[in-house]
Structures are given as C-alpha cells and as structure tokens.
Amino acid sequence: MEIKIPNEVMELIGKRGIKEADVKDVIETAESSNKKIVMGNRNIAKKLIGQATVYVDYELEKGLVRKHATVKSAYSHRLMLGDIVNATDKSDWVCAHCNEPAMYGHVAMTYMQVTRNGPAVVCPKCRDSWVEEYLATKTLAAVEGLFEKKRA
Ligand SMILES: [Zn+2]
Numbered sequence: 001m002e003i004k005i006p007n008e009v010m011e012l013i014g015k016r017g018i019k020e021a022d023v024k025d026v027i028e029t030a031e032s033s034n035k036k037i038v039m040g041n042r043n044i045a046k047k048l049i050g051q052a053t054v055y056v057d058y059e060l061e062k063g064l065v066r067k068h069a070t071v072k073s074a075y076s077h078r079l080m081l082g083d084i085v086n087a088t089d090k091s092d093w094v095c096a097h098c099n100e101p102a103m104y105g106h107v108a109m110t111y112m113q114v115t116r117n118g119p120a121v122v123c124p125k126c127r128d129s130w131v132e133e134y135l136a137t138k139t140l141a142a143v144e145g146l147f148e149k150k151r152a
Contacts, residue, residue: 002063003027005071013074016137022049023074026056031067037093037102037121037130042072044093044121044130052076057133075133077140082108082115084122084129093130095123102130109140112147 003024005013013023030036030045037044046055057073087105095102102121107129109118118140120129131140 001028001031001066002068003071004068009071009073016075018054018074018076022054023056023071025049026054026074027058027069027071033097035097035128037123038096039092039094043096044132046130052078053081053131055130055133055136073133075136077131077136078144079109079111079118079140081120081129081131082110084124084127085117087122087124091121093121095126095128097128098123098125100125111144112151114147118143
C-alpha cells in the first residue's frame, strides 16, 4: 500500500494536530478490514486513536502490484459515537463492509458525560457511523468547545 500525502494536506493535518503516522494507520486499518464508506474512488475511513476519532478522506487507485492511496484530507472529533438513532435520507455513500447504501441520519454522541443526537452517515446494517468533514470541523468542534468552556 502506497500512501501519498500532498504538501498542502500535510500542512492542514498538522494544523489540526493529526500525525502522519495516524493517517497511515487509519488507511491501513480500513483497507485490511474493509470498514469505510465509499463513493466512486473516494473513501472515508475512521479509527479511534487515543481520545479522538481520526478520519481520513482518500482516493484509491489500483496499481499493477499494489493499491495507491492519495490523501485528500484528515480531521478528527473527540465526541464518542454511540448507537444509530435514525436513518432518514439516502446518501451517495456505500458501506464497503456490507456493500449496502449508507444513509444520512443521527447518532448518539457523547462528550464529557453528556449525550446528544448529532448528524452522521450511518449504515443501518452494521450500525457503524461516520461524520463528514464539514460537520466534524465546524459543528462538532463548536460543541466540544462549548462543553470544555462549561467545564473550565
Ligand atoms: Zn455496514
């Protein structure tokens, strides 16, 4: 497995406090377990690393001998994802593990002992869930910040 991380992506993930080794770990784990969501050659995989769920958005090309992954982005959130609450709308994502369409819905999200429902891409079959980048970096980051402020 060859993993390419363009310079601008290295800079972005550095700002987000994500390590290059974590990015590789997320991709390698996803490719060996086939647990990820896929849309064409685009893939989103996640892994719990320490206190954070780290996501990698990458494109996959089949080479002659091995697969090549090009990292498009990486991001993380610290809320813990729990059970699926609902699956309401169709999405263009496919759960690679189940080979079934993934849906837009809601998942129980817990942070600092408080649980709320939040939006996610969910697989009704294996009940796994994924948070897209704009939600993780904007909405969830704001929620985490509020909780930390209350606690401080
Ligand atoms: Zn699934």
